[in-house]
Amino acid sequence: xxxxxxxxxxxxxxxxxxxxxxxxxxxxxxxxxxxxxxxxxxxxxxxxxxxxxxxxxxxxxxxxxxxxxxxxxxxxxxxxxxxxxxxxxxxxxxxxxxxxxxxxxxxxxxxxxxxxxxxxxxxxxxxxxxxxxxxxxxxxxxxxxxxxxxxxxxxxxxxxxxxxxxxxxxxxxxxxxxxxxxxxxxxxxxxxxxxxxxxxxxxxxxxxxxxxxxxxxxxxxxxxxxxxxxxxxxxxxxxxxxxxxxxxxxxxxxxxxxxxxxxxxxxxxxxxxxxxxxxxxxxxxxxxxxxxxxxxxxxxxxxxxxxxxxxxxxxxxxxxxxxxxxxxxxxxxxx
Numbered sequence: 001x002x003x004x005x006x007x008x009x010x011x012x013x014x015x016x017x018x019x020x021x022x023x024x025x026x027x028x029x030x031x032x033x034x035x036x037x038x039x040x041x042x043x044x045x046x047x048x049x050x051x052x053x054x055x056x057x058x059x060x061x062x063x064x065x066x067x068x069x070x071x072x073x074x075x076x077x078x079x080x081x082x083x084x085x086x087x088x089x090x091x092x093x094x095x096x097x098x099x100x101x102x103x104x105x106x107x108x109x110x111x112x113x114x115x116x117x118x119x120x121x122x123x124x125x126x127x128x129x130x131x132x133x134x135x136x137x138x139x140x141x142x143x144x145x146x147x148x149x150x151x152x153x154x155x156x157x158x159x160x161x162x163x164x165x166x167x168x169x170x171x172x173x174x175x176x177x178x179x180x181x182x183x184x185x186x187x188x189x190x191x192x193x194x195x196x197x198x199x200x201x202x203x204x205x206x207x208x209x210x211x212x213x214x215x216x217x218x219x220x221x222x223x224x225x226x227x228x229x230x231x232x233x234x235x236x237x238x239x240x241x242x243x244x245x246x247x248x249x250x251x252x253x254x255x256x257x258x259x260x261x262x263x264x265x266x267x268x269x270x271x272x273x274x275x276x277x278x279x280x281x282x283x284x285x286x287x288x289x290x291x292x293x294x295x296x297x298x299x300x301x302x303x304x305x306x307x308x309x310x311x312x313x314x315x316x317x318x319x320x321x322x323x324x325x326x327x328x329x330x331x332x333x334x335x
Contacts, residue, residue, distance in 0.1 A: 019078070020078045020123075020125040020128070020131060021078060021079050021080065030083065030084055030120070030141060031082075031084055031085065031086035031087065031088070031120050033120070033144075033145065033148075034087060034117070034118060034119065034120070034145055034148075034149070036117060036148060036149045036152040036153075037152070041087065041117065041118050041149075042115070042116065042117055042118065042149075043071075043093070043096050043097055043101055043116040043117065043118050044069075044097075044101055044105065044114050044115065044116035045114075045115060045157070046060050046062065046113040046114065046115075047060070050097045050101065050102075052097055052098045052101065052102035053097070053101050053102050053105070053106055053109075053114075055102070055271065056102055056103070056106045056267070056271055057106040057109040057110070058109075060109075060113075060114075062113065063111065063112050063113045063326075064161065064162075064326075064330055065111060065112040065113070065161055065162045065163070065164065065193060065326045065329070065330070066112050066113045066114075066115060066153075066157070066158060066161050066162070066163050066164070067105075067108040067109075067111065067112035067113070067114055067115065067163070067164040067165075067166050067322070068115050068116075068150060068153060068163060068164070068165055068166070068178075069101075069104070069105040069108065069114060069115070069116045069166045069167065069171075070116075070117075070119075070146055070165075070166070070167035070168075070171030070172070070174050070175050071096055071100035071101065071104070071105070071116065071121070071167075071168065071171050072100060072104075072167075072168040072169030072170050072171050072172075072199060073121060073122070073123075073124045073127075073169055073170040074092070074095045074096060074099070074100065074121065075092070075121055075122070075123045075124060076123070076124040080123065082123060083122060083123055083126070083135050083137075083138035083141075084120040084121065084122055084123070084138050084141050084142060085119075085120050085121045085123075086120070087118040087119065087120060093118065096116075096118065100168075101116055103267060103269075103311075103312055103315075104168055104311045104312070105166065106267075106315075107166075107267075107311060107315050107316075107318040107319045107322070108164055108166050108196075108318070108319070108322050110319050110320075110322065110323055111164065111319070111322035111323045111325075111326040112164050112193075112322070112326060113161075115153055115157065117145070117146065117149030117150075117153075119142055119145035119146050119149065119174075120141055120142055120145050121142050121170060122135065122138040122139045122141070122142045122170065123135065123138065126138050126139050127170075139173075142170070142174060143173075143174045143177050146174045146175075146177070146178065147177070147178065147181065150178055150182065154182075154188075160191070161191070162191045162192070162193045162326070162329050162330070162333070163188075163191050163192060163193060164193045164194055164195070164196070164322060164325075164326070165178065165179065165192070165194075165195040165196070165197075166195075166196045166198075167195075167196070167197060167198065168198045168199045168310060168311055169198075169199040169200060169307070169310075170200075172197045172198055172199055172200040172202075172224070173200050175195060175197055176197060176200075176202065176206065179192075179195055179207060179210055179222070180207065183210060184207045184208050184209055184210050185208050185209045189209060189210065189220065190220075192210070192219070192220050192221075193219050193220075193322075193325050193326050193329045194213060194218075194219060194220070194221065194222065194223065194322070194325045195210070195221070195222040195223075196222070196223055196224075196318065196322075197222050197223070197224040198224060198225060198310045198311055199226060199307055199310045199311075200224070200226070201224075201226065201240060201241055201243070201244035201245075201285065202222065202224040202244055202245045203243065203244065203245065204245055206222075206245075207222070210222055212245055212247070213247070213252070214252075214253055214254045215252065215253055216251070216252035216253065216321055216324055216325075217324050217325060217328040218325070218328075219325050219328055219329045219332070222245075223245075223247035223249070223252070224244065224245045224246070224247055225245075225246050225247050225248075225249060225287040225310065226241055226244065226246075226285065226286055226287060226307065226310065227286075227287045227288075227289050227306040227307065227309065227310045227313060228286050228287070228288060228289070228304060228305060228306055228307075229288070229289065229291070229303065229304040229305075229306060230281065230288045230289060230290050230291075231288060232288075232304045233286060234286075234304075234305060237285070237286070241284075241285035241286050242284055242285045243284065243285055244285040246282040246283070246284075246285060246286065246287050247287075248280065248282060248287075249280070249287070249313075249314040249317050249318065249321075250262050250263050250264075250279075250280055250314065250317055252317075252321055255282075256281060256282050257279065257280065257281045257282070258279060258280045258281075259279045260276045260277060260278055260279045260290070260293075261276060263275060263276050263277060263278055263279070263314075263317065264314075264316035264317045264319075264320055265277070265315060265316030265317070266278065266292050266294055266309075266312060266313050266314075266315060266316075267312045267315035267316070268294050268295070268312070270295070273315070273316050274292065274293065274294045275316065276293075277292045277293040277294060278290045278291070278292040278293065278313060289306055289313060292313060
């Protein structure tokens with residue numbers, strides 16, 4: 001499985017149940033909260049670019065819109081008893097910058113200025129029984145960091161520009177919270193280009209006033225999907241996926257299927273784009289994908305859960321769609 005994951009980002013979100021080293025959650029022993037006035041607590045700002053991101057997305061250029069990206073769960077070591085990541089640790093920062101930022105967040109850079117806060121992400125085991133209730137406060141802590149970072153971003157960086165919210169997995173859960181607190185039936189909703197809530201279940205009626213987007217140039221709403229190998233369902237299907245929204249990240253409309261001729265491209269770990277390499281089909285709560293036509297694809301043939309590649313499989317499709325939605329927002333909101 002790890003070999004297959006390395007085809008894409010190295011971003012890991014396991015769905016199997018395992019025994020984890022654990023401890024009682026303690027606020028006193030938790031990592032210190034980030035101060036977002038300090039540049040060191042931001043992974044990316046428009047003027048704070050790293051080499052891994054630049055290699056894929058090019059140099060930072062000023063855009064008329066912003067994207068606020070929230071990375072997925074990277075704290076997964078079964079021997080790690082901590083509940084939240086210490087963002088001062090070099091290995092944690094390296095994973096975020098070289099994996100999540102470079103291979104996921106980069107998809108939105110063509111459309112908007114990128115903002116990525118470091119946050120005290122919760123350990124993966126908060127999603128696994130019997131640790132879920134034990135670590136509930138860890139998830140709250142992670143969200144509070146994101147909320148604090150977003151408030152600082154609004155007050156100090158945004159300057160009334162329209163906003164894309166982009167997130168994966170644990171990050172998408174926190175993004176849902178942001179949308180409910182800051183956008184849903186709030187004045188800021190007028191500034192929302194789109195929310196890409198990838199890798200978590202989102203219900204059709206999740207929000208009061210933020211709609212599901214069913215056209216490629218639609219704005220002011222959200223899209224979401226969870227990817228699995230064609231004709232396979234996860235064991236956790238009933239609990240984690242059934243009933244969730246499934247967008248089509250090839251056509252970006254209500255089509256049940258998207259074929260490979262229209263697929264713009266996978267971003268693989270060799271940093272190359274592979275267009276026309278897969279087809280998709282929507283089912284209840286799951287986006288089915290064919291085996292992508294990339295180098296050494298035989299390794300992926302043994303993998304059913306494509307969660308680790310939810311964004312990479314459609315990297316070029318996301319990139320172009322974000323540009324289309326941003327341009328449409330700017331066109332419709334010309335002063």
